[in-house]
Amino acid sequence: MPLIEEITSDPIPEPQRESSNSSSVKIEVVNNSPKQSENETLDNRKPGNGVNTNKTENKNTDNNCNPEDKENQTPNNLNNSQSEQTNRQTAEESKQVVKKEEESKSSWPKLTKKFLKQHCKELKLYLTPALNDVLYLHYKGIHKIENLEEYTGLRCLWFECNGIRKIENLDHQGELRCLYLQQNLIEKIENLEPLQKLDTLNLSHNCIRKVENLDCLPVLNTLNLSHNRLSDVESLEHLAKLHTVSVLDLAHNKIEDPKVIEVFEQMQNLKVINLMGNGLLKHIKNYRKTLIVRLKHLTYLDDRPVFPKDRACAEAW
Numbered sequence: 001m002p003l004i005e006e007i008t009s010d011p012i013p014e015p016q017r018e019s020s021n022s023s024s025v026k027i028e029v030v031n032n033s034p035k036q037s038e039n040e041t042l043d044n045r046k047p048g049n050g051v052n053t054n055k056t057e058n059k060n061t062d063n064n065c066n067p068e069d070k071e072n073q074t075p076n077n078l079n080n081s082q083s084e085q086t087n088r089q090t091a092e093e094s095k096q097v098v099k100k101e102e103e104s105k106s107s108w109p110k111l112t113k114k115f116l117k118q119h120c121k122e123l124k125l126y127l128t129p130a131l132n133d134v135l136y137l138h139y140k141g142i143h144k145i146e147n148l149e150e151y152t153g154l155r156c157l158w159f160e161c162n163g164i165r166k167i168e169n170l171d172h173q174g175e176l177r178c179l180y181l182q183q184n185l186i187e188k189i190e191n192l193e194p195l196q197k198l199d200t201l202n203l204s205h206n207c208i209r210k211v212e213n214l215d216c217l218p219v220l221n222t223l224n225l226s227h228n229r230l231s232d233v234e235s236l237e238h239l240a241k242l243h244t245v246s247v248l249d250l251a252h253n254k255i256e257d258p259k260v261i262e263v264f265e266q267m268q269n270l271k272v273i274n275l276m277g278n279g280l281l282k283h284i285k286n287y288r289k290t291l292i293v294r295l296k297h298l299t300y301l302d303d304r305p306v307f308p309k310d311r312a313c314a315e316a317w
Contacts, residue, residue: 108163109140111147138162138180145169159184167191181206182224189213204228204249215241226251226274233259240266251302252277258284261294272300289314 109115117127119137126132129150138160145164148154149172157176161183170176171194178200186206192198193216200222201214208228214220215238223245230236231254239248246269256279264270273295281287291301292314298306 108143111137111142111145113147113150116147116151133175134158148172156180170194192217210235211238214238218244220244222247224249226253226277228253230255233257233263236260236263239263243268246270247272249274250278251275254278255280256283261291264291265294269297270295271297273298274302276302286317289317293317 116129116135119125119135120127120129120132123136125134130153132151133153133155134157135151135154136158138158140162142159143163143165145159145167146169148169152172152175154173154176156178157173158180160180164181164184164186167181167186167189168191170179170191174194174196176195176198179195179198180200180202182202183205186203186208189203189208189211190213192201192213195217197219198217199219201217201220202222202224204224204226206228208225209230211225211230214223220242221244223242226249230250236250236255239245240263245267248264248267248270251274255275258280260280261284264273273291275281284290288301292298292306292311300306
């Protein structure tokens with residue numbers, strides 16, 4: 001600690017000290033702390049000796065920034081954080097949706113061999129799979145056709161009102177005559193080559209956009225494609241190759257082009273056709289008479305039969 005020394009100019013006797021107010025007192029501060037060398041003082045200024053130069057610099061830079069810049073920086077940071085949160089939430093929601101779909105698919109009923117045998121037992125059918133000629137599998141919530149290898153004697157197969165998306169696994173049903181797949185989720189006609197004896201095919205109330213892959217069925221007689229998504233001539237061109245089809249139902253599609261009549265004229269055995277619920281009826285003048293004249297073998301049009309008298313009147317017209 002520094003020492004304080006009192007130095008007076010002249011010694012004053014004690015009585016005079018009390019009376020005199022004009023005595024001058026000088027105070028000197030003597031610093032007895034050890035002197036530091038110049039090198040030590042320079043070393044103390046370095047950042048390693050406990051002095052935080054970065055903090056001071058950051059403070060100076062923060063103080064030098066304009067307040068408007070600070071205000072503009074904060075909402076950008078908030079927007080970025082909010083966008084990150086929304087992205088995370090959407091990713092989590094998508095994962096939850098996928099999990100729910102997988103769980104729902106796992107809970108759907110499947111066509112297992114055990115299920116088919118139990119079903120035959122409940123309907124009092126044959127427990128030997130090959131002896132059954134009919135299987136009623138409509139309104140079962142089935143989403144896939146499978147495990148029908150042992151049912152080789154089937155002649156009629158019902159899959160109405162299920163969740164089937166694809167026609168498949170019918171390789172062992174060579175004796176099949178009737179296949180009912182209405183009210184499902186089928187988007188494409190395919191995998192029907194093994195069904196060489198198929199006579200009736202019902203694909204109404206599905207999501208089919210194009211007629212295709214049906215010329216492999218040599219004896220197909222009845223084809224129902226009503227309540228689908230058929231729209232133009234290109235989607236119906238394949239019908240010209242179906243010379244054995246006599247009954248055709250295209251009601252309640254989106255057909256509007258009158259040129260589709262040219263496709264129907266190439267169907268040599270066509271006798272019954274239903275086009276109700278399409279825009280085609282509005283675009284053809286004298287719709288009924290025109291079709292009766294152009295389709296020579298037609299016996300039933302839409303909801304009414306075609307009598308010989310109707311044909312004679314139409315041809316005279």
